[in-house]
Amino acid sequence: MGGFLLAQSDRVLRTSGVRERFADVDAAAAAVRSGRIPLLVGAIAFDPSRPAALHAPESWDFDSAALPVGDLPEVRLVGQTPSPAEHVARVTRLVKLLGEGELRKVVAARSVQLAADAPIDPELLVAELVRRHPSSNGYAVELTGAGEQHDGAHLVGSSPELLVSKRGSTLTMRPLAGTAPRRPDPAADRDEADQLLASAKNREEHSYVIEWIRDQLSPVCSELTVPDGPALISTPEVWHLATSISAVLRDPATTALDVAVLLHPTPALCGTPTELAMKTITDIEGDRGFYGGAVGWCDERGDGDWIVAIRCAEVAADGRTATAYAGGGIVVASDPDAELDETTTKLRTLLGALNVTI
Numbered sequence: 001m002g003g004f005l006l007a008q009s010d011r012v013l014r015t016s017g018v019r020e021r022f023a024d025v026d027a028a029a030a031a032v033r034s035g036r037i038p039l040l041v042g043a044i045a046f047d048p049s050r051p052a053a054l055h056a057p058e059s060w061d062f063d064s065a066a067l068p069v070g071d072l073p074e075v076r077l078v079g080q081t082p083s084p085a086e087h088v089a090r091v092t093r094l095v096k097l098l099g100e101g102e103l104r105k106v107v108a109a110r111s112v113q114l115a116a117d118a119p120i121d122p123e124l125l126v127a128e129l130v131r132r133h134p135s136s137n138g139y140a141v142e143l144t145g146a147g148e149q150h151d152g153a154h155l156v157g158s159s160p161e162l163l164v165s166k167r168g169s170t171l172t173m174r175p176l177a178g179t180a181p182r183r184p185d186p187a188a189d190r191d192e193a194d195q196l197l198a199s200a201k202n203r204e205e206h207s208y209v210i211e212w213i214r215d216q217l218s219p220v221c222s223e224l225t226v227p228d229g230p231a232l233i234s235t236p237e238v239w240h241l242a243t244s245i246s247a248v249l250r251d252p253a254t255t256a257l258d259v260a261v262l263l264h265p266t267p268a269l270c271g272t273p274t275e276l277a278m279k280t281i282t283d284i285e286g287d288r289g290f291y292g293g294a295v296g297w298c299d300e301r302g303d304g305d306w307i308v309a310i311r312c313a314e315v316a317a318d319g320r321t322a323t324a325y326a327g328g329g330i331v332v333a334s335d336p337d338a339e340l341d342e343t344t345t346k347l348r349t350l351l352g353a354l355n356v357t358i
């Protein structure tokens with residue numbers, strides 16, 4: 001496919017051609033600020049110190065036509081990293097660590113490996129995700145330039161989580177944290193939602209994210225509007241606690257990419273305190289690549305949208321293999337078996353589009 005595609009509920013941005021690539025986020029941010037490039041698109045890795053996959057496209061269309069329709073190949077689940085039992089053991093160890101002191105929240109993730117009979121076309125996969133999740137943000141991003149292991153690969157997903165959207169000097173954010181499964185029976189489904197909204201454990205997970213956003217934005221914003229408590233949102237697979245935050249930038253020259261860099265990685269994907277959580281995750285899981293990163297665009301006015309890169313898979317350059325990821329926030333009150341189930345439910349967003357059951 002090449003390029004970049006972001007399908008939001010009100011429009012589809014599609015780019016083609018590459019004018020300049022940036023593995024360094026600061027260099028990309030400086031190029032946008034200088035007005036040297038009219039549009040920047042791409043992905044930032046989970047670990048912000050690792051290479052990004054950002055580029056200035058040759059051409060783009062913010063109102064791209066309908067997404068393509070076509071058959072995806074047969075796909076099989078061929079591995080799980082770590083095994084489900086090891087994920088439970090890891091969460092058990094993390095809960096103990098959380099009880100001991102400094103770390104207050106950490107996101108534990110796992111991945112599943114997929115093999116396809118014929119190449120998976122990233123654009124057909126994102127189209128299927130958008131069909132199933134019309135109110136989420138569908139994305140397919142080429143990862144070339146972020147290191148050999150990502151060359152020609154694509155990050156493809158459907159994320160309900162907005163890191164930041166900027167128009168003029170106004171910012172909007174919609175962080176998520178706190179999850180419950182959807183149930184087929186409407187009364188049971190409503191019960192899950194009510195319990196989630198009332199859950200002290202889930203509210204605690206959520207509060208770290210809000211606290212972080214407040215702390216990061218306070219120095220650069222003149223107004224910050226945060227509702228008193230979270231609301232519920234749903235996808236076909238899960239309920240989430242969500243908070244819609246708005247803010248006004250003090251310096252209108254601050255770009256959407258600058259704000260994304262300031263906010264990423266939020267405790268929705270990493271933890272609290274951030275550095276200790278990042279070190280803990282890297283020690284346990286190794287490199288997460290672009291899962292848990294941010295995907296988006298920024299134009300020469302500094303406007304842009306950045307989405308949290310979750311409910312996704314990295315599809316290899318030949319399209320024949322893919323790795324899908326899911327995680328969940330762990331606090332001292334977390335139940336390891338429930339956390340495994342939560343990652344399985346989250347994986348179904350991506351796996352469902354490929355007709356893979358888990």
Ligand SMILES: C=C(O[C@@H]1C=C(C(=O)O)C=C[C@H]1O)C(=O)O
Binds near residue numbers: 109310
């Ligand atoms: C980490 C993921 O999701 C994040 C973690 C959540 C949680 O812990 O409740 C909820 C939404 C996302 O911010 C994921 O989907 O992999």
